[in-house]
Amino acid sequence: MFLEIVNLKIEIIPVTPIYQNCTLIWNKNNKQGVITDPGGNVNVILSLIQQHSVEIKAILLTHGHFDHVGGATTLQEELKQLYNWSVPILGPSKEDQFLLDKVVEISEHFGFYSPEIKNVQPLRFLKNKEKLTFDGMCLDIIHIPGHTPGHIVFFEPSAHLLITGDTLFKGTIGRSDWEYGNEPLLVKSIKERLLTLGDDVYFIPGHGMGSTIGVEKKTNPLLI
Numbered sequence: 001m002f003l004e005i006v007n008l009k010i011e012i013i014p015v016t017p018i019y020q021n022c023t024l025i026w027n028k029n030n031k032q033g034v035i036t037d038p039g040g041n042v043n044v045i046l047s048l049i050q051q052h053s054v055e056i057k058a059i060l061l062t063h064g065h066f067d068h069v070g071g072a073t074t075l076q077e078e079l080k081q082l083y084n085w086s087v088p089i090l091g092p093s094k095e096d097q098f099l100l101d102k103v104v105e106i107s108e109h110f111g112f113y114s115p116e117i118k119n120v121q122p123l124r125f126l127k128n129k130e131k132l133t134f135d136g137m138c139l140d141i142i143h144i145p146g147h148t149p150g151h152i153v154f155f156e157p158s159a160h161l162l163i164t165g166d167t168l169f170k171g172t173i174g175r176s177d178w179e180y181g182n183e184p185l186l187v188k189s190i191k192e193r194l195l196t197l198g199d200d201v202y203f204i205p206g207h208g209m210g211s212t213i214g215v216e217k218k219t220n221p222l223l224i
């Protein structure tokens with residue numbers, strides 16, 4: 001799905017058999033951009049990068065689950081081979097290192113086998129309130145623990161655009177029924193750090209359709 005918000009263009013690319021929303025976000029003036037959560041289907045992602053002639057400046061990860069990060073290392077390798085770009089992998093927060101170290105093992109446990117799925121070693125982890133500045137795009141890092149301990153989201157303030165990964169969804173919130181999950185912390189973090197960003201903020205979640213903060217504040221049964 002293609003979106004255009006202020007100066008940004010966005011391709012939402014469902015990847016992996018569980019349709020995880022990878023996004024390609026770029027500034028329409030300079031055609032520089034970033035990729036978030038390339039969980040798999042690296043060839044599809046590469047063809048969209050080529051189709052839109054976007055120069056990729058970073059691969060950004062919201063959290064360590066394999067459907068979000070499985071293709072990150074392969075994408076980084078392909079971008080080096082095809083264009084000779086050295087693209088850094090940034091994020092998530094360091095608490096998710098234990099998941100990045102076991103991407104292959106965990107994906108095979110769930111029945112997903114592919115040579116493009118690899119463990120991930122980011123150039124660096126990202127911290128709450130950090131700002132990533134690219135030419136034509138600025139992203140605020142917001143730590144939203146609870147689905148995983150190191151989950152972060154990306155907020156572009158001038159476009160009022162939020163990439164929420166598996167924290168906030170249209171009509172629901174991310175799962176937390178595993179040993180490292182924490183639902184009360186997830187709800188508290190969403191209420192304090194996301195619902196306060198502004199009612200007109202549009203968000204793209206890790207799965208399914210997008211929504212706005214204003215709609216979720218009024219209608220999301222887990223947040224009212």
Ligand SMILES: [Zn+2]
Pocket residue numbers: 063065147166
């Ligand atoms: Zn997840």
